[in-house]
Amino acid sequence: MKYKIAVIPGDGIGPEITTQAELVLARLGELFGHEFATTHVLAGGAAIDVFGEPLPDQTIEIAKESDAVLLGAVGGPKWDGMPGHLRPEAGLLKLRKSLNLYANLRPAILYDALKEACPLRADLVEGGLDILVMRELTGGIYFGEKGRREGPNGPEAYDVECYSEMEVERIARAAFEAARNRGRDKKVTSVDKNNVLESSRLWREVVIRVAAEYPDITLEHMFVDNAAMQLVRAPKQFDVILTSNIFGDILSDEASMVTGSIGMLPSASLSSAGMPGVYEPIHGSAPDIAGKDVANPIATILSLSMMMRHAFGLESEAATIDQAVKEVLEAGWRTGDIAKPGERTIGTKEMGRRIIDALKR
Numbered sequence: 001m002k003y004k005i006a007v008i009p010g011d012g013i014g015p016e017i018t019t020q021a022e023l024v025l026a027r028l029g030e031l032f033g034h035e036f037a038t039t040h041v042l043a044g045g046a047a048i049d050v051f052g053e054p055l056p057d058q059t060i061e062i063a064k065e066s067d068a069v070l071l072g073a074v075g076g077p078k079w080d081g082m083p084g085h086l087r088p089e090a091g092l093l094k095l096r097k098s099l100n101l102y103a104n105l106r107p108a109i110l111y112d113a114l115k116e117a118c119p120l121r122a123d124l125v126e127g128g129l130d131i132l133v134m135r136e137l138t139g140g141i142y143f144g145e146k147g148r149r150e151g152p153n154g155p156e157a158y159d160v161e162c163y164s165e166m167e168v169e170r171i172a173r174a175a176f177e178a179a180r181n182r183g184r185d186k187k188v189t190s191v192d193k194n195n196v197l198e199s200s201r202l203w204r205e206v207v208i209r210v211a212a213e214y215p216d217i218t219l220e221h222m223f224v225d226n227a228a229m230q231l232v233r234a235p236k237q238f239d240v241i242l243t244s245n246i247f248g249d250i251l252s253d254e255a256s257m258v259t260g261s262i263g264m265l266p267s268a269s270l271s272s273a274g275m276p277g278v279y280e281p282i283h284g285s286a287p288d289i290a291g292k293d294v295a296n297p298i299a300t301i302l303s304l305s306m307m308m309r310h311a312f313g314l315e316s317e318a319a320t321i322d323q324a325v326k327e328v329l330e331a332g333w334r335t336g337d338i339a340k341p342g343e344r345t346i347g348t349k350e351m352g353r354r355i356i357d358a359l360k361r
C-alpha cells in the first residue's frame, strides 16, 4: 500500500531528527511491504529564508494532499527579531489552523529502562507512568486577538484568551473518548483556571455537560497552578489531562521531564474533518544543540509510531517502532539528555541506526 507523507524538517535540530525518522520509515516500509512516499516541504525559518514567509501556500497544499505530515520543529535566534506574524512559530500555528488540528495528543510514558532519568523520587513513579495530555490546539490565547496600543500608563500589549462552546465541546469529547479507549483509570482531569478566568468558567461548564455522555469515565477538575505542582508531587494520579492550548503547551513540557526528557515525547495533532494529522515531537528546534549530532531523535521516531496508528491504522507497524525503541533503551543506549552523569552516550545518528537495527517484524 502507498502512503503519502509530507515532511517538514524545519529549523535547528529539525532536519537532524526528521532524517532519522525518515530512515526508520524507509526500513519499516521494507519490512512490511509498504511504500511510504515522502515529499519535503518548507515551513518556519527555512521557509522565511526562501519565500519570505513561514508557511507558503505550496506547503499547505502539499500537506493537504498528503495522508500525514511529519514535522521536526521550527524557530531559532536567526528569526527572533521578526514581527510576530512573520516568525517561524506563526507558520506552525497557521499550519495547525489550516488543517483544523484541534486535538493535540501528547502521551507521556516513563519507560522502565529510563526510571533513573526521571528526576522524581523512585517511589513516586513506581510501576511506571502513562499520562495522555489532550491539549486544545487551534483556539485560546495563541489564536486570540492580539496587539499593541497606548494605555493609561504608556504603551501596552494584549493577547486575548477566548474559547467557544464548540471548541471546548469537541476537545472534551476527544479526551473522554481517549480515556475510554486507553482502558487505564478511565479518568479525565480537566485543567483550567476557573477561579479567575471567564473562559475557564465556560470551559468547565461545557466539560461537565460533555461528561454526562461518558458515565463510565471519572471527571475531576484541577486549577492549572495546582496541576503543575501535582505533576511532580504525585504524577501517577493522572490518566488523561484535558486542557487548553497554552496550559497544555506548558504542562506537557513538564510531563515530558517527569518521564526523563523532552527528547522522548511524541505528539499527534488531529482533526475530525478529513484533514491529515501532523506528527511531531513536543520539543522545539533546540538551537543550543543544533548541528552537533547530539539531539535525541526518539520523540520524532515515536511520532511516526503515532502516525502509523492514527493516520493509517497500522497497529503492528506502530508496535514494531515502540518495541525497537524499548529494546534500544533496555540495551542501555542513551543520548545525552537521558544519560546519567558520566554515562557513555551516543549521537542522533547512532541512536537512529540502533533503532532501525532493532526493527523486526
Ligand SMILES: NC(=O)C1=CN([C@@H]2O[C@H](COP(=O)(O)OP(=O)(O)OC[C@H]3O[C@@H](n4cnc5c(N)ncnc54)[C@H](O)[C@@H]3O)[C@@H](O)[C@H]2O)C=CC1
Residues within 6 Å of the ligand: 013, 072, 073, 074, 075, 076, 077, 089, 092, 262, 263, 264, 280, 281, 282, 283, 284, 285, 286, 287, 288, 289, 294, 295, 296, 297, 299, 337
Ligand atoms: N513545535 C515547534 O516547532 C516548537 C518550536 N519551538 C521553538 O524552538 C526554539 C527553541 O525553543 P526552546 O524554548 O529552547 O525549547 P526547545 O524545546 O527547543 O529546547 C528546550 C531545551 O531542551 C533541549 N532539547 C529539546 N529537544 C531535545 C532533543 N530532541 N534532544 C535533546 N535535548 C533537547 C534543548 O537543547 C533545550 O536545552 C524557539 O525558537 C521556539 O520558539 C519551541 C517549542 C516547540
Ligand SMILES: CC(C)CC(=O)C(=O)O
Residues within 6 Å of the ligand: 089, 090, 092, 093, 142, 249, 282, 283
Ligand atoms: C509555537 C509554539 C506554540 C509551539 C509549542 O511550543 C508547542 O506546540 O509545544
Ligand SMILES: [Mg+2]
Residues within 6 Å of the ligand: 249, 250, 253, 282
Ligand atoms: Mg511547547
